[in-house]
Amino acid sequence: MERTIGTYSKLIKSKVNAGKNAGNIVERLSIRGYINFALDTVSLLDTITATKSSLDDFIELPLIAIHNQNPQLWSPFNLISQDMVESVPTDTFLRELKIYYSRSTTSPLSYITINNMNFKIAARALLYSHVITSKTYRRIRSEHRRGNHFELFNASYKSKTCWYIGAVLFYFEHNNTSDPQNSQFLVFVEVMKEHYATEYDNTIPMIKMNSNGATTRHAVINLNDVQHQVGLVQLSLNSLEYKVVAPYKIFNENVKQSAGHLKHI
Structure with a gap:
């Protein structure tokens, strides 16, 4: 929990309306975490990712x-x-x-x-x-x-x-x-x-x-x-x-x- 709080603290850059900034960061990371949990984004993006040639x-x-x-x-x-x-x-x-x-x-x-x-x-x-x-x-x-x-x-x-x-x-x-x-x-x-x-x-x-x-x-x-x-x-x-x-x-x-x-x- 302390490491998580430290990560969030480093992402908060605003000196004005710091609470709003923190809320936006929490919301963004929560949405990203849900998407990564629900969908396999790596396989979904694989069809448009350039493949390495040999x-x-x-x-x-x-x-x-x-x-x-x-x-x-x-x-x-x-x-x-x-x-x-x-x-x-x-x-x-x-x-x-x-x-x-x-x-x-x-x-x-x-x-x-x-x-x-x-x-x-x-x-x-x-x-x-x-x-x-x-x-x-x-x-x-x-x-x-x-x-x-x-x-x-x-x-x-x-x-x-x-x-x-x-x-x-x-x-x-x-x-x-x-x-x-x-x-x-x-x-x-x-x-x-x-x-x-x-x-x-x-x-x-x-x-x-x-x-x-x-x-x-x-x-x-x-x-x-x-x-x-x-x-x-x-x-x-x-x-x-x-x-x-x-x-x-x-x-x-x-x-x-x-x-x-x-x-x-």
């Missing part, structure tokens, strides 16, 4: 890797299962991965074999000082209002570079050889249905999304092929049509000529 929270490519352009894959991480890869059938995932290796190596698809079945799935990626999330991260965090998992990427077709908009499902690291120089970060994306420009300005990119129930086109791309994290602005006339915007980027080139087609990826 070397296990991200992965980087080896310095000798030919695809190393200093990107990183960020946690949370997961491993591939037998039947599904983050809600995608494993057969679909492996087929798109073969198509990617065929496209990037210009080898016939029939010659491509997936030799390494070790995949480390990541929910986020750091690219060009921007963190791009994925549908996997949205599911884990229960985030359904933000659209920061869309990206503009390039893919070549007959020596022509085309742009596409994709919704990132997840990222993963893969090396189909035993040479560490061939390690690379890849992205599994859901590609939008159509890519074009507005009728009144060829520098404004537009896309049309897949309707509910329609067959979705997936693709595997290299993380280095991602050009911008983008946002989509819905048109009022058509709920499936969106204009494409990007932070710190002004589209001033003719995007109509370089718009990609699903059959070319």
Whole structure:
């Protein structure tokens, strides 16, 4: 009791209306003590408190890797299962991965074999000082209002570079050889249905999304092929049509000529 009285005495600073000052202090400490007794404030604040990072929270490519352009894959991480890869059938995932290796190596698809079945799935990626999330991260965090998992990427077709908009499902690291120089970060994306420009300005990119129930086109791309994290602005006339915007980027080139087609990826 003497220690408690001493603590209260040190908190009373007022030389005028000292009794009022003492009453305010007693009331404040009593309320704080009741809250700490009734609620676990530490666990309640844990969801908004920044967590400490460690070397296990991200992965980087080896310095000798030919695809190393200093990107990183960020946690949370997961491993591939037998039947599904983050809600995608494993057969679909492996087929798109073969198509990617065929496209990037210009080898016939029939010659491509997936030799390494070790995949480390990541929910986020750091690219060009921007963190791009994925549908996997949205599911884990229960985030359904933000659209920061869309990206503009390039893919070549007959020596022509085309742009596409994709919704990132997840990222993963893969090396189909035993040479560490061939390690690379890849992205599994859901590609939008159509890519074009507005009728009144060829520098404004537009896309049309897949309707509910329609067959979705997936693709595997290299993380280095991602050009911008983008946002989509819905048109009022058509709920499936969106204009494409990007932070710190002004589209001033003719995007109509370089718009990609699903059959070319």
